[in-house]
Amino acid sequence: MENKVEKLRKALGLNQEDFAKSIRVSRQTVSAIETGKYNPSLELAFIIADFFGKTIEEIFIYERKDKDEKK
DSSP states (O other), X not given: OEEOHHHHXXXXXXXXXXXXXXXXXXXHXXXXXXXXXXXXXXXXXXXXXXXXXXXXXXXXXXXXXXXXXXX
């Protein structure tokens, strides 16, 4: 899953440490989210979205691997 966390964080002039403190996670967690190595929980995704004043869908981009897969 791709995301815009790093772009949004940098636009506010925040480093990873300060952003992490603001959303109450470790700097390592922020780094892992930004590099796509870790997908945040739904609760953390909402916290991040609220922090930036955006919806989850505006920050986290999810694409199904199998485009023909039905729900």
